[in-house]
Amino acid sequence: MKILxxxxxxxxxGRLSRACIEGGITVHYLTTSKEKIQDKPNFKGFYWDPASEEIDSKAFDGVSKIVHLAGASISKxxxxxxxxxxxxxxxxxANLLFETLQEIKHDVQYFISASGVSIYPNSKTKLYTEESTAVDSTFLAEVVLAWEAAADQFKSxxxxxxxxxxxxxxxxxxxxxxxxxxxxxAYVGAPLGSGKQWQSWIHLDDIVGIYLHCIKNNLEGVFNAVAPNPVTNKKLTKQIAARLDRPLWLPNVPGFILKLVLGEMAILVLRGQLVSSRKIEEHGYVFRHYNLESALDHLL
Ligand SMILES: NC(=O)c1ccc[n+]([C@@H]2O[C@H](COP(=O)([O-])OP(=O)(O)OC[C@H]3O[C@@H](n4cnc5c(N)ncnc54)[C@H](OP(=O)(O)O)[C@@H]3O)[C@@H](O)[C@H]2O)c1
Known part of the structure; x- marks a missing residue:
């Protein structure tokens, strides 16, 4: 199989590409940086400049599936x-990929796109499944809606x-x-805001595992990609401190300070959603890291 x-x-x-190559899948990739282009037997880069709608259509040669992960960082x-x-x-x-596929001969049958749990509204007790139609009122939710709509056009x-x-x-x-x-x-850690906001986290091994699982099994539709055991910000902070053997002596960082420092971006740390992982598990994915303890043991 060859994917783009x-x-x-x-x-x-990066990690998904490595896992694909190890699993016998050839990877073509599109990059906006010419210096990141490599040309290896199973890993070949192609240039695109979405702003000027420039794209090397050789990137699609022999490709049956596209994985769309490109996106500017949200933490600037x-x-x-x-x-x-x-x-x-x-x-x-996504639009440039779509328009290019309309113009060239190709064998692409499957399009999988990154998306975000920030589409769901802030929640303390409500568990969001993929069935939920509620949409948050933040900029990030607006991005996710447009991003998913851009992906959906490939159905046509x-x-x-x-x-x-x-x-x-x-x-x-x-x-x-x-x-x-x-x-x-650095001994200055503290929970953020109320500390009660959920952090629906996932280990890198599992997000890569979920993409591979979807690609190999042609899974279609919306899937949440979060570990089965989300934690609150307070629990996360405490568990990391315990793992690193550091005291937590400062009070919670007040929300208004975070808003002053981070501006609108403060929603990244002050809001959180309780999100269900059940659907992808019902579709056969077995998590490597169910609990934060397991993930932190592996990562810290
Ligand atoms: N990491 C997370 O916690 C997380 C959570 C939820 C969703 N996601 C989503 O999953 C996707 C992959 O995440 P990631 O953490 O691997 O992201 P990342 O490390 O920031 O990499 C994203 C890639 O997108 C490309 N890119 C950056 N700015 C771009 C621009 N202006 N135009 C076109 N391409 C651009 C870059 O590739 P080139 O330099 O090669 O062009 C970059 O390597 C992203 O869409 C992200 O929003 C990530």
Whole structure:
């Protein structure tokens, strides 16, 4: 099998590419950086510049499935122009793939796109499944809606479409976990806001495992990609501190301070959704890291 990955040079895409190659799947990838182009027997890069609608259509040669992971980071300051980049790096890129497939001969039958659990409203007790139609009122929810709509247009080309609503990914590399760990290591860690907001996290091994599982089994539709045991921000902070053998002596960081420092981005740490992993498990995926303890033992 040969697949095309956008965002293959990122956290999830890098690990997914390696897992594909190890599993005998050839990877083509589209990158916006010419210096990231490699040309190996099972891993071949192609250039695209979505802003000017430039794309190397050789990237689609022999490809039967597309994995769309490209997207500007959401953890840089949300200025007006950067918000536009967050949105368009997901939707315009999907549109460019869609328009290109309409113009060339190809064998693509399956399109799987990253998506986010931030589509669901903030919740303390409500558990969100993929059936939920409630949509949050934040900028991130707006992005997810447009991103999923951009993915859905591939259905009109007769393709199967899958959207992976991903929780916050924890890994040993540069990830959200490292940003939480740093102040705790430096003895200045504390829960954020009320500390009661849910953190629907997932280990990098499992998000990669879920993509592979969907690709290999042609799973179609929406899937939440979160570990089966979400934790509150307070529990997460406490467990990391215990794992690192650091005291937590400061009071919670008040929400208004986080809003002052982070602006609109504060929703990333002050809001949270309780999200169900049941559907992907019912479709045969077996998590490697069910609990935070297991993930932290592996990552810290
Ligand atoms: N990591 C998480 O916690 C998490 C949670 C929920 C959803 N997701 C989503 O899953 C996807 C992959 O996540 P990730 O953590 O692997 O992301 P990442 O490490 O930030 O990598 C994303 C990739 O997207 C490409 N990219 C960045 N800015 C772009 C732009 N303006 N236009 C086109 N391409 C651009 C880059 O590839 P090139 O430089 O090669 O072009 C980059 O390597 C993202 O869409 C992300 O929003 C991630």
């Amino acid at each position: 990955i956008t965002g293959a040079t990122g956290l999830i895409g 300051r949300w200025t007006k122009s950067y918000k536009q980049e967050i949105m368009e790096s997901r939707t315009h890129t 080309l007769g393709m199967e479409v899958t959207k992976v609503r991903t929780g916050v990914v924890f890994s040993e590399e540069d990830s959200a976990l490292q940003k939480i760990v740093a102040p705790i290591k």
